[in-house]
Amino acid sequence: MPELPEVELARRGLARWLAGATVEHVRVWDARVVKPSAKALTAIGGARIARVERRGKWLRVALANDERVLFAHLGMTGEWMQTKGDAPRERFERVRIDVRRNGRARSVRYLDMRMFGRVVVAKEDIASWTELGPDPLADGIDARALHEKLRARKKTIKEAMLDQRLLAGVGNILAIESLWRARVSPRARTNALTLAEVRAIARGLGATIRRTIAAQKGERAAYVNAGAPSPFLIYDLKGEPCPRCKTSIERAVIGGRSTYFCPTCQRAR
DNA sequence: CGGCATGTTGCGCA
DNA sequence: TTGCGCAACATGCC
Numbered sequence: 001m002p003e004l005p006e007v008e009l010a011r012r013g014l015a016r017w018l019a020g021a022t023v024e025h026v027r028v029w030d031a032r033v034v035k036p037s038a039k040a041l042t043a044i045g046g047a048r049i050a051r052v053e054r055r056g057k058w059l060r061v062a063l064a065n066d067e068r069v070l071f072a073h074l075g076m077t078g079e080w081m082q083t084k085g086d087a088p089r090e091r092f093e094r095v096r097i098d099v100r101r102n103g104r105a106r107s108v109r110y111l112d113m114r115m116f117g118r119v120v121v122a123k124e125d126i127a128s129w130t131e132l133g134p135d136p137l138a139d140g141i142d143a144r145a146l147h148e149k150l151r152a153r154k155k156t157i158k159e160a161m162l163d164q165r166l167l168a169g170v171g172n173i174l175a176i177e178s179l180w181r182a183r184v185s186p187r188a189r190t191n192a193l194t195l196a197e198v199r200a201i202a203r204g205l206g207a208t209i210r211r212t213i214a215a216q217k218g219e220r221a222a223y224v225n226a227g228a229p230s231p232f233l234i235y236d237l238k239g240e241p242c243p244r245c246k247t248s249i250e251r252a253v254i255g256g257r258s259t260y261f262c263p264t265c266q267r268a269r
Numbered sequence: 270c271g272g273c274a275t276g277t278t279g280c281g282c283a
Numbered sequence: 284t285t286g287c288g289c290a291a292c293a294t295g296c297c
Contacts, residue, residue: 002275114293
């Protein structure tokens with residue numbers, strides 16, 4: 001469940017469960033998702049959690065009166081959940097953090113099937129966090145500044161949007177859906193984009209992010225529900241009619257990633 | 270069995 | 284030095 005909207009929902013959940021709580025016990029079921037070591041994470045037992053923040057796809061958990069900071073990334077299949085009190089280990093549960101707040105016990109678990117996600121314990125902010133570009137939801141997008149940055153590059157806009165130093169939190173689906181909304185070809189070269197096109201992309205990102213958060217609020221990410229109708233406008237809908245002009249949606253590999261687009265609405269210039 | 274999957278990183282090579 | 288393509292990571296599903 002890993003792009004900006006899903007991570008924002010994860011942050012809201014973690015903030016509700018953890019803020020102000022004291023860590024009673026940490027269990028690491030699979031040390032491969034924990035850096036630098038399982039020991040470093042279990043050692044936060046006794047600490048009090050101050051707040052949970054997000055930038056892009058990264059989560060940051062600050063402890064109260066403690067130098068240590070936790071960073072978490074959901075990778076491709078990471079997910080945070082909670083249960084009140086104890087419960088059996090879930091199939092893909094990798095880490096469990098038992099906390100207590102106002103006498104109430106809660107078990108916060110990190111699940112990750114493919115284990116591309118990470119829970120990092122650090123003494124200061126890690127580079128993956130500090131080097132992130134502006135967050136479209138938290139900071140908004142300065143279209144003029146973005147336009148300037150893009151003019152200095154020569155990749156396709158689709159590849160550039162996935163660069164977390166340019167914009168934090170944009171993943172493959174978000175890039176695809178936003179470019180469709182903006183009517184910009186994913187193959188467009190960044191140095192050829194007009195300011196108007198960059199503004200349209202910024203609006204497309206905002207609309208896609210807000211709509212996705214609203215749609216997924218209170219439920220599991222729609223794309224994990226097999227059999228459900230597609231929650232996407234064009235992602236993974238090769239051969240289906242474009243929602244705007246009915247042209248058949250095409251698929252191409254750009255920057256090594258599956259890319260969907262409408263050859264009519266998003267005509268390359 | 271082969272191909273593909275919402276992400277990131279590291280390596281070889283130009 | 285920089286950038287690019289691609290494999291690797293680990294697992295499931297079609």
